[in-house]
Amino acid sequence: MSKKINLTLKVWRQKNCKTPGAFETYQAREIDTAMSFLEMLDFVNEMLTHEGRDPITFDHDCREGICGSCGAVVNGQPHGPLRGTTLCQLHMRHFKDGQTLVVEPWRAKAFPINKDLSVERSSFDRVMVAGGFISVKTGQAPEAHAIPVPKEAADNAMDAAQCIGCGACVAACPNGSAMLFVGSKVSHLNLLAQGAPEKKTRVLHMVHQMDHEGFGNCSNSYECEAACPKQISVSHIAFMNKEYRQASIP
Amino acid sequence: MFSNSSIFKKQVVAFTGLLLIFFIFTHLGGNLFIYAGPGVFNSYAHKLHSVGPLLLLPRTLLFIIFVIHITFTCLVVIENIKARGGHKRYSMQKSVGNRSMAESIMPYSGLYIFVFVIFHIIDFAFANQHGVRSFLHGRSYGLYGIVFNSFKDPVYDLLYIFFICFLGLHLCHGVQSLVQTSGFRPKWASVIKMISDYFALLMILGFSSIPIYVYILSRP
Amino acid sequence: MTLDSKIPSGLLQDKWTSHKFNNKLVNPSNRRKYKIIVVGTGLAGASSAASLAEMGYQVESFCFQDSARRAHSIAAQGGINAAKNYPNDGDSVRRLFYDTIKGGDFRSREANVYRLAEVSNNIIDQCVAQGVPFAREYSGYLDNRSFGGAQVSRTFYARGQTGQQLLLGAYQALMKEVAKNNVFLHPRTEMLDLVVIDGIARGIVVRNLLSGKIESYSADAVVLATGGYGNVFYLSTNAKGCNVTATWRAHKKGAFFANPCYTQIHPTCIPLHGNYQSKLTLMSESLRNDGRVWVPKKIKDTRLPNEIPLQERDYFLERKYPAFGNLVPRDIASRNAKEQCDTHHGVGDTGMAVYLDLKESIAQLGKQVIKDRYGNLLDMYAKITGEDPYQTPMMIYPAAHYTMGGLWVDYNLMSNLPGLFVIGEANFSDHGANRLGASALMQGLADGYFVLPYTMANYLAGVKPAGEEIIHRSEFKDAEIQVSDKIKRLLSVKGKTTVDEFHRELGHLLWNKCGMARNEKGLKEALNKIPEIRERFWKDVCVLGSNDDFNQALERAGRVADFLEFSELLCFDALHRQESCGGHFREEFQTPEGEALRRDDLFSYVAAWQFNSLGQSPTLHKEELKFEETHLAQRNYK
Known part of the structure; x- marks a missing residue:
């Protein structure tokens, strides 16, 4: 059963990527524990709007943990303290009455801040443009059963393909590295027979673009795996390393 | 185009790391001759030196590997600092749960090892084999004597063991990390992590046993 | 004006083939000269943009999200239908066609639906080749599974994330074309008006959501793939950003809106738990394959579900529909749940929920099998409600989910405005009055991959490339000024009520008066009330900040302003359709058993509405539906 709690919020407010930001403190009173974290922010925004103060900007859309729009660092942890959960699926019952929550945007060089908690993640799209696809045109596809895919490979590919592109891995990584994001896409496509013809260029080009965007290097701290709302395994990073090694040796 | 990539650099660090691990392993093997007494130990040292100019090749190689390992690590670390976006990144920095102490201090343990290795080389490798430091009970015992004399000092021993512990920490992340970075059998991750930890422990025990042994032996 | 659906002549099964042959083509070397705008990057938008770009056209792709990968198609869970008949259980193109027509309560076009069933198999091939796991x-x-309302296993799935995987497939196809510079992406850009020159769609006016800059883009054809209007109910399973703005503003520029009253209420959603709630979460109805729906027989029974003995439970779907049981179509399942709650058999804190019980399936198949099938759904349920669905029965309640209505299009997916194409959920075409489970993904991709690319060529072959100069026509400037003025007005009200408060009020009104069950009195009340809310909105809405900034309240305000206009058309259509069919249930028209009563003699037509002006009734254009191959039957799932 839900109950009401009071919270102190320290929220990062920043007008845009050019102006410096700072924390502002808000009192969030009478928060129902059945609310999601974003509903709590909505609630605070309603309060701010009534007071004539600028509401907090944060990206969100589906609110069921799949679109990958939302995300903020809550008390030092991307998407908050609950493992395998996006911010929109994190409910307030996981917080205590009287608790102070520090809410910050993802921070990484490759994710400039748009406003408040919203960051620009188009670097991810550009990594995808570099090779995150199988070059089959509409109409070229053979009959679906023409190439059987072993269940194990299909399941592994699916594990990797679950990535929602939220960027929590980058936010959690002490080096701002996007290896889990890139690794899971390389894994997804390179594990399937359909992705095999382009597997070498795919990994080379995606890694090249990843570096170009200014993401850091993996130091195998595995913080990304712990922060990933889909709990994608770092074994996909190892897989990418292997694919990269094999692809770069002519 | 690709040779400058993040993964390439890391794989270089991993590969050179692997070679350095081999070196450390053989180095420990050599050191353990000390338990066989001054004769065997010195003749091992002597044999090593007697190859003369031929020794220069592995030494130079080792030196190059060491330099590459450090250079590429520096490149990676500099990039990582840039990528992080700000020195003090989050006002509340907290591990999400997977980060180990060994991983978080990797560059520092590496730096400490670097400083110590230089000292170590000057201290032992370049020392006058028959100088004052090699004298025990009034006669020269060669390298054995130098080692014995150095490890008699408890402060020296503590510093040495402290260094070895750092080396162990460096290795316990390094070994499993190099397997991950080179992309070797992802499914064996947990086994490799275990091997990594035990290997590091073995190195710590192996290297640390010598000063302790000498210290105990030197007690009246 | 009469509506020409342009359905090709000939036998049903030959229509599409012969139409494709009869279509005009654009020479490959000329294709580059044509520019096409695609608004929306969901399944339909991304797949069409990618396919058109592959053919050689210049494509400009717009979405309001920060990335094309985030469109709400991503949230579809259950699966996608195709008539592959891999399980060898008697499926065929014809059966899929028939099921879809019947499921749509005979309010869709035979020719469109047949084409949909025909290309369904190509979709699976295409997606597999793209690497959809x-x-x-x-x-x-x-592997295939059976899905809501179907007696064959024709649904392909990727765990509980089929929509995500299909969307990523289409998104990746789009990225592939971006890499070749065939598609230019405009993320965080919202379409705010359609530009029509001499009766032909020539471009759009957009607002950059980060900078607030208003810009125009011209093209030879505009494709709207902007999804449905389910968020008119405020609480729905749609993403928060889903809106009617693009289609509504196109409607105001002359495009006809067809059958807006066909709204689908999904039976298996997590129930409402408070006023602050921002959305309802859908649980894939595939759960109904292994779950049994029940309520306590006793009125207002407050016992815990596991304390209620079997004989005191009412498995109402199985009781009323022995043949289909828990797998009856969505509208029937939803209405029955509502009926149980209205008669005080509902459960939970609010009494607005029914149980969906997996207990017997767990006992029969083992927990692991259930976990493999629905693991992520059940985890999501546990996360939201804090209850363990493996232990206690889940609570579900219907929620607005999908809208079958949309802009009117002909067989070529072109609206009554030449050059304006509408695909996916945004059009009205294939689902009639009710959509079957796992058919939305099928329709979105069918339109985008396999229908629009052909029909687009046919249209473009008949027009000259517009060229860059057209952007200097005054119509663009006028539209920009209109858009800017509207934004200025929103910002200048400086009232006391927030945008969400208005949206909530409107949603509440519509859910009660124009939701799962409608009646004349309620609809008339709503029609009186909506202009009143709208008037209040423009006097008292509070939108802070400025236009030249990232201003989310302003974005929402524009969308809610459109919902406040659109909802009137929705109620108007619902009032005019004096029959019950599929997602539109009029209480006055039901069988003695309480089932939807269609009136084929009077309402077997598509109601396409023409916008006149606000406050004035829209003009109705009828497109008669002819059923040549199927026998009009009262749906019977008993």
Whole structure:
């Protein structure tokens, strides 16, 4: 059963990527524990709007943990303290009455801040443009059963393909590295027979673009795996390393 | 185009790391001759030196590997600092749960090892084999004597063991990390992590046993 | 004016083939000269943009999200239908066609639906080739499951994330074309008006959501793939950003809006738990394959579900529909749940929920099998409600989910405005009055991959490339000024009520008066009330900040302003349709057993509405539906 709690919020407010930001403190009173974290922010925004103060900007859309729009660092942890959960699926019952929550945007060089908690993640799209696809045109596809895919490979590919592109891995990584994001896409496509013809260029080009965007290097701290709302395994990073090694040796 | 990539650099660090691990392993093997007494130990040292100019090749190689390992690590670390976006990144920095102490201090343990290795080389490798430091009970015992004399000092021993512990920490992340970075059998991750930890422990025990042994032996 | 659906002549099964042959083509070397705007990057938008770009056209792709990968198609859970008949259980193109027509309560076009069933198989081929990791059997071949309302296993799935995987497939196809500079992406850009010159769609006016800059883009054809209007109910399973703005503003520029009253209420959603709630979460109805729906027989029973003995439970779907049981179509399942709650058999804190019980399936198949099938759904349920669905029965309640209505299009997916194409959920075409489970993904991709690319060529072959100069026509400037003025007005009200408060009020009104069950009195009340809310909105809405900034309240305000206009048309259509069919249930028209009563003699037509002006009734254009191959039957799932 839900109950009401009071919270102190320290929220990062920043007008845009050019102006410096700072924390502002808000009192969030009478928060129902059945609310999601974003509903709590909505609630605070309603309060701010009534007071004539600028509401907090944060990206969100589906609110069921799949679109990958939302995300903020809550008390030092991307998407908050609950493992395998996006911010929109994190409910307030996981917080205590009287608790102070520090809410910050993802921070990484490759994710400039748009406003408040919203960051620009188009670097991810550009990594995808570099090779995150199988070059089959509409109409070229053979009959679906023409190439059987072993269940194990299909399941592994699916594990990797679950990535929602939220960027929590980058936010959690002490080096701002996007290896889990890139690794899971390389894994997804390179594990399937359909992705095999382009597997070498795919990994080379995606890694090249990843570096170009200014993401850091993996130091195998595995913080990304712990922060990933889909709990994608770092074994996909190892897989990418292997694919990269094999692809770069002519 | 690709040779400058993040993964390439890391794989270089991993590969050179692997070679350095081999070196450390053989180095420990050599050191353990000390338990066989001054004769065997010195003749091992002597044999090593007697190859003369031929020794220069592995030494130079080792030196190059060491330099590459450090250079590429520096490149990676500099990039990582840039990528992080700000020195003090989050006002509340907290591990999400997977980060180990060994991983978080990797560059520092590496730096400490670097400083110590230089000292170590000057201290032992370049020392006058028959100088004052090699004298025990009034006669020269060669390298054995130098080692014995150095490890008699408890402060020296503590510093040495402290260094070895750092080396162990460096290795316990390094070994499993190099397997991950080179992309070797992802499914064996947990086994490799275990091997990594035990290997590091073995190195710590192996290297640390010598000063302790000498210290105990030197007690009246 | 009469509506020409342009349905080709000939036998049903030959229509599409002969139409494709009869279509005009654009020479490959000329294709580059044509520019096409695609608004929306969901399944339909991304797949069409990618396919058109592959053919050689210049494509400009717009979405309001920060990335094309985030469109709400991503949230579809259950699966995608195709008539592959891999399980060898009697499926065929014809059966899929028939099921879809019947499921749509005979309010869709035969020719469109047949085409949909026909190309369904190509979609699976295409997606597999793109690397969509569909579930497979140990043999390495694709696995199928049965899905709401179907008696054959024709649904392909990728765990509980089929929509995500299909969307990523389409998104990746789009990225592939971006890499070749065939598609230019405009993320965080919202379409705010359609530009029509001499009766032909020539471009759009957009607002950059980060900078607030208003810009125009011209093209030879505009494709709207902007999804449905389910958020008119405020609480729905749609993403927060889903809106009617693009289609509504196109409607105001002359495009007809067809059958807006066909709204689908999904039976298996997590129930409402408070006023602050921002959305309802859908649980895939595939759960109904293994779950049994029940309520306590006793009125207002407050016992815990596990304390209620079997004989005191009412498995109402199984009781009323023995043949289909828990797998009856969505509208029937939803209405029955509502009926149980209205008669005080509902459960939970609010009494607005029914149980969906997996207990017997767990006992029969083992927890692991259930976990493999629905693991992520059940985890999501546990996360939201804090209850363990493996232990206690889940609570579900219907929620607004999908809208079958949309802009009117002909067989070529072109609206009554030449050059304006509408695909996916945004059009009205294929689902009639009710959509079957796992058919939305099928329709979105069918339109985008396999229909629009052909029909687009046919249209473009008949027009000259517009060229860059057209952007200097005054119509663009006028539209920009209109858009800017509207934004200025929103910002200048400086009232006391927030945008969400208005949206909530409107949603509440519509859910009660124009939701699962409608009646004349309620609809008339709503029609009186909506202009009143709208008037209040423009006097008292509070939108802070400025236009030249990232201003989310302003974005929402524009969308809610459109909902406040659109909802009137929705109620108007619902009032005019004096029959019950599919997602539109009029209480006055039901069988003695309480089932939807269609009136085929009077309402077997598509109601396409023409916008006149606000406050004035829209003009109705009828497109008669002819059923040549199917026998009009009262749906019977008993």
